[in-house]
Amino acid sequence: MNEQDYILFENYLLGDLSETEKSAFEARLKVDPKFKDSFNTYKELSSFLEHKLGNEEASTAFQNNLKNISKTYFEKLDAPKKVVRFKIWKYAVAASVVLLIGITVFNNFSSPVYxxxxxxxxxxxxxxxxxxxxxxxxxxxxxxxxxxxxxxxxxxxxxxxxxxxxxxxxxxxxxxxxxxxxxxxxxxxxxxxxxxxxxxxxxxxxxxxxxxxxxxxxxxxxxxxxxxxxxxxxxxxxxxxxxx
Missing domain, CATH: 1.25.40.10 (Tetratricopeptide repeat domain)
Known part of the structure; x- marks a missing residue:
């Protein structure tokens, strides 16, 4: 899966796709097993995070941040010679930022336990x-x-x-x-x-x-x-x- 697929997953789950895009997405699920498996994994993770956060506002904020970060850090670069080097760097930065946001949101909104x-x-x-x-x-x-x-x-x-x-x-x-x-x-x-x-x-x-x-x-x-x-x-x- 490439980065655009994960953005597509998120847009589908949020209901942000047009009817044409939604139909194309669902058609691909039927004919592409790897795409379907990746989507199911992503959907389960998203559902898990919503459940763990236990707060609708916090969950929405987390997903919006994830979506914005994905768009920012997963844009295609124009310089072909630096694609591999910069792609690794971008993944590291995006992963770090998403992790920090996830930890912060979870700590702020999760209830303490005995x-x-x-x-x-x-x-x-x-x-x-x-x-x-x-x-x-x-x-x-x-x-x-x-x-x-x-x-x-x-x-x-x-x-x-x-x-x-x-x-x-x-x-x-x-x-x-x-x-x-x-x-x-x-x-x-x-x-x-x-x-x-x-x-x-x-x-x-x-x-x-x-x-x-x-x-x-x-x-x-x-x-x-x-x-x-x-x-x-x-x-x-x-x-x-x-x-x-």
């Missing part, structure tokens, strides 16, 4: 005598991301030590991971109202719980309550910018 912000290290729970075995089970299950097993262990531990903030917090995180948001948020709200070392962490994860549920407004409001001295303040500010 997995991008839910980063936590391996935990090491405080040893408490007769609870050692159960604590080790909870710790190992959490660190290996077996959150269902971790939840069972944390639940049993809290029957013996219900006011333990450390257990409450990590049980809440396990429940967010399991999409058991009601249990998670009950624990996190309780911690956020207390004065333990997990107070600000609880607020941060309460915001992330709403983010995972795509309740962006609630997440944003909670994020704004995180104080500047909190460990997760900088991450909270970054997420606020993405949600506003």
């Amino acid at each position: 997995e991008d912000f839910a980063n936590y290290n391996s935990i090491s729970l405080t040893v408490r005598g007769e609870q050692d075995a159960l604590l080790k089970t909870a710790e190992n299950a959490f660190n290996t991301k077996d959150f269902a097993k971790a939840e069972e262990a944390f639940k049993s531990l809290m029957l013996m030590d219900k006011d333990n903030a450390e257990l409450q917090f990590y049980r809440a995180v396990a429940n967010v991971e399991l999409n058991k948001f009601e249990t998670a948020e009950r624990l996190l709200i309780s911690l956020s109202k207390g004065q333990s070392a997990y107070k600000n962490k609880a607020i941060w994860y309460l915001a992330l719980s709403h983010l995972k549920q795509k309740d962006y407004d609630a997440s944003l409001e909670i994020l704004k309550t995180i104080p500047e001295d909190a460990d997760d303040y900088d991450k909270a500010q970054k997420l606020i910018k993405k949600l506003e």
